[in-house]
Amino acid sequence: MKRFHLLVLMLILGLGARAKDGYDLWLNYRPVKGAELSLHYKNNLTELIFPDKGELVSSAREELRTALKSMLGVAIPEQTKVSRSGALMVGVHSADIARFIPATDLKSCGDEGFLIRSVTSGGKKLTVLTANTGRGILYGVFALIQRIQLGERIDQLSISDRPKVKVRVLNHWDNLDRTVERGYAGFSLWDWQRLPGYVDPRYIDYARANASIGINGTVLTNVNANALILTPSYLEKVAALAKVFRRYGIKVYLTARFSAPIEIGGLKTADPMDKEVRQWWKEKADEIYRYVPDFGGFLVKANSEGQPGPQNYGRNHADGANMLAEALEPRGGIVMWRAFVYDNKVPTDRAKQAYTEFKPLDGQFRKNVLIQVKNGPIDFQPREPFHPLFGAMPQTPMMMEFQITQEYLGFATHLVYLGALFKETLAADTYAKGKGSTVAKVIDGSLDNHQLSGMAGVANIGNDLNWTGHPFGQANWYAFGRLAWNPYGSAEQIAEDWLKLTFAADKDFNKKMTDMMMLSREAVVNYMTPLGLHHIMGWDHHYGPGPWISNKPRADWTSVYYHKADSAGIGFNRTATGSNALEQYAPEIRKQYGDIGSIPEKYLLWFHHVNWDQRLQSGRSLWEELCFRYNLGVDQVKEIQQSWNLQKAKVDPRTFSEVSSLLAIQLKEAKWWRDACLLYFQTFSRRPIPQQYEKPAHDLEFYEKQQFHFVPGI
Numbered sequence: 116m117k118r119f120h121l122l123v124l125m126l127i128l129g130l131g132a133r134a135k136d137g138y139d140l141w142l143n144y145r146p147v148k149g150a151e152l153s154l155h156y157k158n159n160l161t162e163l164i165f166p167d168k169g170e171l172v173s174s175a176r177e178e179l180r181t182a183l184k185s186m187l188g189v190a191i192p193e194q195t196k197v198s199r200s201g202a203l204m205v206g207v208h209s210a211d212i213a214r215f216i217p218a219t220d221l222k223s224c225g226d227e228g229f230l231i232r233s234v235t236s237g238g239k240k241l242t243v244l245t246a247n248t249g250r251g252i253l254y255g256v257f258a259l260i261q262r263i264q265l266g267e268r269i270d271q272l273s274i275s276d277r278p279k280v281k282v283r284v285l286n287h288w289d290n291l292d293r294t295v296e297r298g299y300a301g302f303s304l305w306d307w308q309r310l311p312g313y314v315d316p317r318y319i320d321y322a323r324a325n326a327s328i329g330i331n332g333t334v335l336t337n338v339n340a341n342a343l344i345l346t347p348s349y350l351e352k353v354a355a356l357a358k359v360f361r362r363y364g365i366k367v368y369l370t371a372r373f374s375a376p377i378e379i380g381g382l383k384t385a386d387p388m389d390k391e392v393r394q395w396w397k398e399k400a401d402e403i404y405r406y407v408p409d410f411g412g413f414l415v416k417a418n419s420e421g422q423p424g425p426q427n428y429g430r431n432h433a434d435g436a437n438m439l440a441e442a443l444e445p446r447g448g449i450v451m452w453r454a455f456v457y458d459n460k461v462p463t464d465r466a467k468q469a470y471t472e473f474k475p476l477d478g479q480f481r482k483n484v485l486i487q488v489k490n491g492p493i494d495f496q497p498r499e500p501f502h503p504l505f506g507a508m509p510q511t512p513m514m515m516e517f518q519i520t521q522e523y524l525g526f527a528t529h530l531v532y533l534g535a536l537f538k539e540t541l542a543a544d545t546y547a548k549g550k551g552s553t554v555a556k557v558i559d560g561s562l563d564n565h566q567l568s569g570m571a572g573v574a575n576i577g578n579d580l581n582w583t584g585h586p587f588g589q590a591n592w593y594a595f596g597r598l599a600w601n602p603y604g605s606a607e608q609i610a611e612d613w614l615k616l617t618f619a620a621d622k623d624f625n626k627k628m629t630d631m632m633m634l635s636r637e638a639v640v641n642y643m644t645p646l647g648l649h650h651i652m653g654w655d656h657h658y659g660p661g662p663w664i665s666n667k668p669r670a671d672w673t674s675v676y677y678h679k680a681d682s683a684g685i686g687f688n689r690t691a692t693g694s695n696a697l698e699q700y701a702p703e704i705r706k707q708y709g710d711i712g713s714i715p716e717k718y719l720l721w722f723h724h725v726n727w728d729q730r731l732q733s734g735r736s737l738w739e740e741l742c743f744r745y746n747l748g749v750d751q752v753k754e755i756q757q758s759w760n761l762q763k764a765k766v767d768p769r770t771f772s773e774v775s776s777l778l779a780i781q782l783k784e785a786k787w788w789r790d791a792c793l794l795y796f797q798t799f800s801r802r803p804i805p806q807q808y809e810k811p812a813h814d815l816e817f818y819e820k821q822q823f824h825f826v827p828g829i
């Protein structure tokens with residue numbers, strides 16, 4: 116009896132084991148709170164009608180059933196026809212549904228959008244959820260479930276939504292041995308050894324989570340690709356995954372190693388102009404489509420960081436991309452060709468190289484090629500200005516690549532809400548066609564009228580029980596999906612929605628935790644790379660500070676290459692008197708950023724080498740401001756800790772203590788960053804760290820000597 120009561124209590128409080136371990140993500144479907152609201156849902160969900168039986172509609176139906184049962188505590192009867200008020204009818208548009216919603220209303224839905232409407236017919240009130248496709252239905256069902264999770268009423272609905280970006284994909288940097296490059300949440304989810312025979316049910320949950328935020332594709336393999344994935348024994352495994360994901364509207368993509376024709380095809384060359392090579396790729400594409408009829412296409416990293424590519428044969432990126440695009444085109448596949456290229460042998464600023472290589476190729480790519488560009492010109496730093504290629508290639512669809520995994524932002528240990536980072540880039544103005552030409556408009560294709568558009572996020576997911584390592588890492592996965600669906604969405608709103616769905620606490624919690632999440636991104640910038648500093652992390656593994664890194668095989672992998680500290684000052688002069696990377700931006704930006712007086716200070720040292728005594732907006736000298744910022748970052752982590760501690764009563768104990776422990780590590784590491792960087796930069800500035808700040812715990816030598824073994828992610 117006692118045990119029974121405990122169980123009931125746990126159910127009521129939504130504290131089942133699942134709620135604590137984080138496995139259910141934002142889909143934990145807790146029981147609705149409050150009798151009045153429960154009654155409202157019960158009155159407006161008296162019966163369910165699913166007129167059609169397609170594969171995706173069946174997934175939607177299953178999800179809705181599970182969700183309603185769990186949230187309302189009762190199984191809602193299913194009928195073939197509307198028999199009473201409060202019915203919910205869900206189906207792809209058909210004659211049945213046309214009685215309530217005319218076909219013309221669905222024009223705006225496209226092939227992924229949906230409509231949800233409260234209507235009255237024959238004296239009965241009902242809700243109709245419809246779309247042009249099963250995928251639209253699935254997204255609509257998740258939207259309706261989310262409304263109920265958020266405690267919103269559902270009796271006067273008039274919702275119409277569709278994604279603004281076409282290809283919304285996760286990029287898994289997962290290797291075939293299950294290690295994950297730059298992954299900090301365990302090993303790869305893909306259990307290649309046991310596939311295709313054993314299909315882990317977790318793949319379904321992965322697909323559900325993605326579908327719930329509108330992600331419609333997944334690239335299974337690392338950009339540093341292994342050609343073996345394109346061989347039959349692996350394609351068979353890929354097909355098994357694709358089968359699971361298809362039911363949730365998720366297409367599978369693979370990374371294509373450019374030298375595959377040699378490595379697995381036995382050819383002597385991979386020259387994209389060679390007839391045999393071209394034929395090999397065509398046959399390979401046909402073969403893949405035999406295994407995966409709806410295969411999405413290839414993601415390619417070529418001639419970058421040692422990966423093979425068309426330049427090995429004197430050809431350019433367009434030649435390489437077009438060869439693959441041609442092979443995929445008959446079946447509707449696409450090529451996502453990465454612009455993350457730079458060459459140590461090119462004697463110019465690395466920040467300029469992608470633009471220099473790609474801009475002249477504008478207009479030369481086939482219609483089914485997207486150029487996938489990282490958000491900034493260097494490499495996923497805590498803060499970068501937007502990549503100058505956005506807005507610079509109007510004839511080519513440009514795809515965004517964000518990094519959800521926190522390679523440079525404290526791994527899965529630091530609480531950093533990336534919605535704020537993503538949004539900052541998307542909202543940036545490229546001025547490509549005058550004021551208001553935001554990166555979001557480039558990405559969604561609206562600026563230059565492209566049908567094809569895309570956004571990729573390098574996944575932060577592994578086989579950790581809670582998927583992402585840090586419980587708040589889930590918010591970054593969630594925010595990526597939401598912003599890929601709608602790049603104009605608000606980072607705050609998304610954070611708040613995630614908090615409500617995940618923790619189901621009160622208003623005060625939502626408000627305080629949203630503020631905390633928004634602050635977390637500024638905090639990491641301050642304690643790692645304030646004022647436009649970048650790429651000063653530990654060598655190779657990228658763990659912790661390493662501003663002293665120099666004398667490595669490649670100059671552009673060292674830190675001194677980027678911060679250029681000397682006795683006069685610090686920062687990379689990218690103006691006309693320096694590398695002139697600034698020249699790659701629109702005149703409006705050149706003008707504003709070219710001047711120390713008008714550049715936003717967050718980008719100051721990205722574009723200027725600034726004198727240590729230069730006065731900044733605060734009235735402090737550059738050196739003082741650097742000391743101030745590094746200390747501010749540490750204080751902000753303390754602030755985050757305090758906010759979290761105040762919510763103790765509202766979070767389940769397991770999550771509370773996990774986040775608390777991680778925040779304690781984060782604080783320690785924030786201090787480590789601050790002390791190591793300030794002591795190192797002080798050797799150039801030769802100025803004291805102002806009295807009011809905490810003294811570094813050790814001397815510089817101590818920090819420089821730190822060595823780490825078996826750091827995850829490499």
Ligand code: BDP
Pocket residue numbers: 296297338339416420455494495522
């Ligand atoms: C860098 C990572 C490296 C990736 C590379 C890429 O350190 O592991 O392979 O980007 O994006 O950030 O290709």
